[in-house]
Amino acid sequence: MKVHGKVVVVTGAGNGMGREITLELVRRGAKVAAVDLREDFLAETKKAATALGGIVETFVVDVTDSTKVAALPGQVIKKLGSVDAIMNNAGIIQPFVKINELSYEDAARVMNVNFTGPLHMVKSFLPELLKRPEAHILNVSAMGAYAPVPGQSVYGASKAAVKLFTEGLRSELLDTKVGVTVIFPGAIETNIAANSGMTLPAGTSAETSKIKMTPAPLAAKTMVDAIENNKPRVCIGQDAKLMDFLTRLNPVFAAGVIYKQMKSLLG
Secondary structure, three states: OOOOOOEEEEEOOOOHHHHHHHHHHHHOOOEEEEEEOOHHHHHHHHHHHHHOOOEEEEEEOOOOOHHHHHHHHHHHHHHHOOOOEEEEOOOOOOOOOOHHHOOHHHHHHHHHHHHHHHHHHHHHHHHHHOOOOOEEEEEEOOHHHOOOOOOOHHHHHHHHHHHHHHHHHHHHOOOOOEEEEEEEEOOEEOOHHHHOOOOOOOOOOOOOOOOOOEEHHHHHHHHHHHHHOOOOEEEEOHHHHHHHHHHHHOHHHHHHHHHHHHHHHHO
């Protein structure tokens, strides 16, 4: 499905990856419903998109609130017209601690945002998408869905849930005009930790990381390309591609590789 002239809903559009996705979409002529918790962040995204000549409407919505999300399709249609695609990008990481040190509250928050949020979005928008001549759903999972990252085990579990949810959804929609894509980003140059309300271990940043990160604009381009080419599954970044291969070949070895990279951050 080519996005030119289409209406696309993007969650987590206030900054980081979501903002870059929004800008990539407007460059290709799509109209974007930008969804986020932060009104001030959304205003910045809209300003950047407007500078490119894009059409963006903003919606302050918590994707974990089923009532607010259920009302969103009608609000978007009223402002932009029929919805052709949704991109479930909103997500947070957990505090960088082992499971034994992770609170139930933090675990529940991660699951609610990362899995329940996309579930709400799909349940709310799918009836509208099925009415369109062609439509698309893109869900952002993570490399951590198939390659365990110590200190992010519940985050990985939430993204694994997104993976299976998306794959199951795709199977259910094979006989429809709704395409479905699951995205597995590796390390992307964004401020996800700060946006999650988390503090990374001292001295850790994109600049100091030994892991080569994928620039956010390139990741955004890859995601929109995936919609336009109806790709069922895309890994973004050499790290995600390598670990995808290694976990298929030898999952125990692959887990050990990641452990060696991450153990110093866990103390």
